[in-house]
Amino acid sequence: MISVAVVDAETPGNIGTIARSMKNFGLSELLLVDPPELDPDGEAYGFAGQAREDILPEAREVTFDYLVENYHTVACTATTNEDASNHVRYPAKTPAELADSLTGVNSDTCVVFGRERVGLTNDELARLDELCSIPASADYPVLNLGQAATIVLYELRSVTVERDQHPDELHARADERAVEGLHGEFETFLETIGHPAEKQAKTQRMFRRLLGRAHPTGRETRTLRGLFRRARQRIDRATAESDPGDET
Template identity: 35%
Template sequence: MRFSIILVEPARAENIGAAARAMKTMGFNDLRIVNSEAHLQPQARWVAHGSGDILDRVAVFPTLEAALADIDFTIATTARSRGRFHYYATAAELVPLLEEKRQWVGGAALVFGREDSGLTNDELALADVLTGVPMVADYPSMNLGQAVMVYCYQLSALMQGDAPQEPAADVQQLQALRRRVDNLLTALAITDDHKLSDWLQQRLGVLGQRDTVMLHRLLHDIEKKLTE
C-alpha cells in the first residue's frame, strides 16, 4: 500500500521542512502539497536537515480533491467536535485499521490542514476517517511539524514491518462501492436525505475487505431487483 502525507496550503516553510524530516526519520517518502510553494523557500531545506530528497520529490496540486485522485482511503486530521457523522479514530486506533486496509487498498493518505484554520468542511467531507491527537490544554493546538511527527511515529510500524502481498486487482472496490451507493440513492429518489447519504458514505471507509465484498453483493442484488 502506498502511503502519502498531504499538507493543505501550508504557510510556513519551516513546518514543511519539519514534516519532511519526520517522514524521512520514520520511513515515509511521499509528500504532497496543496496550493502552496512554501517548500521551495530555503528555510524548508534548512529544517529538513538531511531530508532534502523528500522535498525534491514533493508533488503540488491545486486542490485537495486533485491530490486524492489516486488515493483509495483518506484520513483527515481535525478536532473531534467537527466530526459530524464521520468515524473518528485516535492515532493509535489507526494502526489496526490501516494494517487491515494495506492488504487490499492500493493507496492511502493522511491529510493535515492549514496551520491557522485546519481543513474546511468540504475538505473533511473527502475523508473516510477523521483523526486527532487528544491534548490536555485550554486551547488545543499543535505545530504542524509536531503533528506530522506524532502520526509518522505512530504509523511507522506499517512502513517498517514485512511488506504485505501485492493488493488484489480490485483495489478500487471501495471507490466503486461509493459510486454504487450514490447510484442506489439516486434510483430510490432519496438523494435529498443528506443525513442518510452522509452517514452511509462516511461509514464505508471503515469496512473491512470481507464486509466491502459482501456489501457489493447486496447492492448487486438490489440493483437487479430494481431493473426487473
Template identity: 60%
Template sequence: MSGAGDAADGASGGHADREFVVVVVEPETPGNIGTIARAMKNFGLTDLKLVDPPEFGRDSEAYGFAGHAREDVLPNAEEVTLAEVVENYHTVGTTAITGEDARRHVRFPFKTPTELRESLATVDTDTALVFGREGTGLNNEELEQLDELISIPANPDYPVMNLGQAATVTLYELRSLFLDEYQLPDVEHERAPESEIERFYEQFSAFLGHAESRDHKRTRSERLIRRLVGRAHPTSKEMTTLTGVFRRATDLIERTDADHSARERADGER
C-alpha cells in the same frame, strides 16, 4: 517540486505491497513543509504531496528545517490537487476539533493515531495521510471528501497543535506501518540467568537471618522480594551488584555480632 504524476509510485518503508503518502493542504510556511519532510524521513516515508503550497527553493526554510530529507523527500515532493488524492488513495484526514457524537457526521466518528495503526495493520490499501493548514486545519468541505478521520488526544483546553508537531506525532504513532526495524534493539536488556537470581535470593535470605528475628516477617519479606525482582527482570550486572551488597551487609552484621559476643565473654571472665 515535480508536477502531478501517477499516484502509485514511491512505495515506502518495508511494505512494498502498499503505499503510504503524506499530503499537506495549503501549507502556509515553507518551514512547516521542511519539518514534516524531516518527520517523514525519521519514520520511513518518502512520498510528500502538496496542495497549493507556497514557493520554496533550496535556500528556503523548507530545506533548512528538513535535515537529511532535503536529499530526497523535498526534491521529489509532488504538487497535486485534493481531488487527485481522493481518487487514488484511501484518505485519512487529521483534525483537532471533533464532533462529539454521531449527530455531527463531518468530524465524527474519528480515531486516535494508535487506533488507526491497529485498523490499517492488516489492510492492503494505499493510504494518504492528509494534514491541513497551520491556522485552520482542514475545512468541513475537505473533510467530507475523506474516508477516515484521526485526532491526537490532547489537552481539551488547547487541543490545536502546530502543523509540524501534529504530523510528527501522527507519523510516530503509525511508524510500525512504515518501518520493519528501528535503530533501537529488539530488547532493552537481557534478564539475568535464573541461577544468578536464585543466588541473590539465597543471599537475601541469609541477610534476613541476621536482620530479622521473627520467622513470619522473614517469610513475608522473602516472598515480597521474589515478587519484586520477578517483575523487574533484572540484568546480570544488577543481580551481581545486589548480591554483593547483601553479602557485605551480612558479613558486617556477622562481624558485629562476633565482636559483641567476644566483649560479652570478656566481661563475664572479669
C-alpha cells in the same frame, strides 16, 4: 504504501518539518496541494534535515481531487470532542488506533494534513475516507501543524517501518477506483429508493466513513456494487410494472 499530503500550507518551515518526520518514520512520498514556494535556500530545506536530499525535492504538487481519486484518504483534524451528531467530524480515530487499523492492510493510503490556522474545511473532510484526531488537553487542544504531523507519523511507524517484514500478512484492500465506484452505486441506490434528498449527503458521508474503516477487498467491493445494482434494477422493474404508462 502510506503517503503524506499537506493542503494549502502557509509556512514552508512546516513542510520541511513534516518531510523530516517522514524520513524519521519510514515514509517517502510527499504530496502538496497549493503549496507555498519552497526555496532550496529557505526554511523548508533548512528544517528538513536529511529529507532535503530526497523527500522534499521529490515532493509532487497535486490537486485535492487527485488525492480523493487515487488514495484511501485519512484526514487529520483538530480534536473533535467525539460529537456523534456531527457526521462530518465523527468518528475520529486516535493516531494509535489508526496505526492498528492499517496494520496488515495493503492499500495506497494518504494521510492528509490541512492548513495551519483552520485545518481542512468541512467540504474537504466530507470527501475523505477516515478521520484521525490527536487527543489533547481541553485547555489547549490546538497543535502546531508540524508537531501534529510528527505525532501521527510516529504512531504509524509500526506500519511504515515494520510492514516490509511481514509481506505475507497483508490484507489487499480494493483500489480507490473500485471503492469510488461503489460510492457512486450507493448514491444512485439512495435516489432510486427515494431516500429524502435533504438526508442523502449525510447518509453518503456515513457510508464513506464506514467503508473507510472497513478496508473492503476487491471482491467485497464488487459484491456490494452488484447487490446495490440488482436491488435498483428490481425496484425499477417493480415500478414499471405498477405504472404501465398511457395506453393508446
